[in-house]
Amino acid sequence: MKKVYVNEEWCLGCHLCEYYCAFANSGITDMVKALKDKKINPRIQIEEGGDVCFAVSCRHCEEPLCVKGCITGAITIVDGVVSVDREKCVSCYTCILSCPYGAVMPSDEGAIQKCELCVKNAGGEPNCVKGCPNKAIVFEERG
């Protein structure tokens, strides 16, 4: 299945993926209205230090510890995509305790959030990948 992969040597550390993610998940069609003067809380996040930088988002594991450990049954695998039912989630953060990538985080609306490959947004290609200027994140099949 196609997933988001990281080519860290090509990452510029520009954080555009974070903005494209926040925009895609805002539900607002105008990018300026969605992002201007807002503190974004994106589901993909850049790590940087020294001369290294790269983006981290959900790996959509085949054996996801967040799904197995979810106390409510709110996190499930839907067609390979690790998905969150925000209505069921009670923000216990067992998924944050469990995820080895640190790719699940609290949302601003009182449930957890994570990358869902933009399947609940426009669909097709994840918006972070579309917005990356240097192909440092790609959406493709790998082994």
Next chain:
Amino acid sequence: MNYVIIGNSTAGIGTVEGIRKHDKSGEIIIISNEKHHTYSRPLISYLLYGKTTEEKMKYRKDSFYEDNNAKLVFGNVLSIDDKKKTVNLENGESISYDKLLVGAGSKPFVPPMQGLESVKNKFTFMSLDDAKALEAIITSETRVLIIGAGLIGLKAAEGLSKRVASITVVDMATRVLPSILDEEGSKIVEEHLVKSNIKCILGTTTKELFEEKAILSNGDEINFDVLIVAVGVRPNTELVKDIGGQVNRGIQINTKCETSINDIYSAGDCTESYDITTGENKILAILPNAYMQGEVAGINMAGGNKEYTNAIPMNAMSILGLHMITAGSYDGEQIITKAENAYKKLVVRDGLLVGYIMIGEVNRAGIYTSLIRDKVQLDSVDFEVLKNKPQLIAFSKQVRMQKLGGVKNDN
């Protein structure tokens, strides 16, 4: 193949999902002593708090049994006959199995207390029925006394906090949540409880109970309308013990979740797990553990081959807006960092991270959990960077390529 599962909670559901990874057609019968669709037990406090509903707290969707071709039977299991390979129910029915899973869970432990029988409104806090019975009786005038300042007692306090007149928590331990926190952490949580108008009386026992009054060992008298006893739980081991299966405090299982009796597996709160951070067998009555044991048991019951080898104690807990995440054990070198609204302790032993406590700030805690579960040698990562916060940049480029770039680990 015909599978029987005793218990309709996390371990039992994990078993169904494990079985169905390998066997799509074998008959599955789940026996439940609670007349409910499978529900998330830890959510009973959230139900009282109003953060979930009976509908939303279903652990799996309504079509779960149908989707998995599993039959749910309500009844109490009296005994297992491992010779005839049957499970005998209280109503006289007997159900045959080829492979059996005992996911019998645990029961509240109510210690002998003088005068307990004279208390009119007394509860334990383990089941949906407990929560509904409590809900039916409380009003905004109700004074609640909770005995036990552990996870169950404090979650009960949180659940009731907006709905009753007062809550007092009494524990013989000198601090709250002693099973998951260190002293500093307990202090932070206790201060938070007090700020939230939950009164804590610690290092104190209940000397005598009356219909609506408790006399404590420190001489205090507490008037109450509702008493909740939440001092601990005991694993339900009898079914396996009665037929000579190995039982210590919990049912003994191996890494394939097999008991000492042929074709009988066990998972969840009724079992003991091997804690890799201490090298000891202990009861790890936590939901993720129950699911993962159940899943492993199910896979093996259905002829697959899977082992569960990296169990650790771990808890994500929140109490009235204060989040904490803890894992592992705390014996070792302690690295403590404090910020205005955050407390963090990392514990290192023999070059490995063996435990941590994060209170207030818990982002990306799972990276620490993975260091413990995977027994990552700390000299293979930049531990100074990790001490600051959990982050993947602390790993070598090669490991990052495996984690994020889809590169396979050749080792």
